[in-house]
């Protein structure tokens with residue numbers, strides 16, 4: 031299932047690395063020049079350089095060390111029971127995949143703030159939010175929602191003017207760029223509904239996290255981050271044909287998927303994860319492409335053989 035790469039560094043990070051390289055070179059030349067002319071200055075510079083290296087190294091590895099500490103904690107039995115009861119995706123995983131899923135949940139919860147706005151957020155709700163975030167990235171290696179800082183939970187559906195949390199809107203979830211680039215907003219009943227009873231192909235929280243995957247390359251365009259170039263045109267072509275099918279009422283996907291390309295991608299992803307067999311049967315080409323995008327083959331209820339993470 032190779033074909034899609036996962037971004038390791040953002041443009042900003044690449045510029046920082048480049049600047050760091052230039053500064054290091056200047057430092058080495060400076061040090062070299064001081065060596066004979068000013069031995070005392072040389073040792074001071076050398077000491078400062080060593081301190082800087084230690085400081086930068088500690089910073090770069092801080093997240094890894096934090097994660098290690100988090101992963102040492104046992105995953106509570108009640109959490110496993112709850113996931114087995116509520117999250118079909120988790121329930122169907124093999125034992126070692128469940129362990130990986132649990133680790134991903136622990137990391138997500140330790141690195142993402144989840145806040146209730148005029149509503150309470152209990153552990154079970156947090157687990158559902160974390161599951162919604164982990165499911166679409168489960169086939170990826172080293173994926174991070176690195177821009178996401180906080181998930182806000184509203185007590186009900188809200189208005190598009192999301193800053194106004196009073197009742198009366200019909201928006202169930204939001205994620206995006208600009209002021210929203212570090213935040214996902216979700217309606218509490220919509221999160222719970224997404225995992226309730228029969229899989230109806232509708233899962234608001236998962237939908238919003240798929241938008242973040244779409245926008246990880248800086249563009250919310252229905253083309254997932256770093257999709258290999260040769261797949262982009264066939265994918266756009268498929269999106270347009272499938273959007274026509276929705277409009278002609280010949281699609282299994284809900285009508286909202288015909289809004290635009292990014293909504294199509296998010297709506298199709300909900301269906302892919304909730305009703306994979308149905309998607310494969312009625313939309314085999316779409317199933318195949320989604321399976322490639324997410325690097326997960328849900329029809330077989332197993333992940334590709336390449337799947338192995340640390």
Ligand SMILES: [Zn+2]
Pocket residue numbers: 237241292293296
């Ligand atoms: Zn959407």
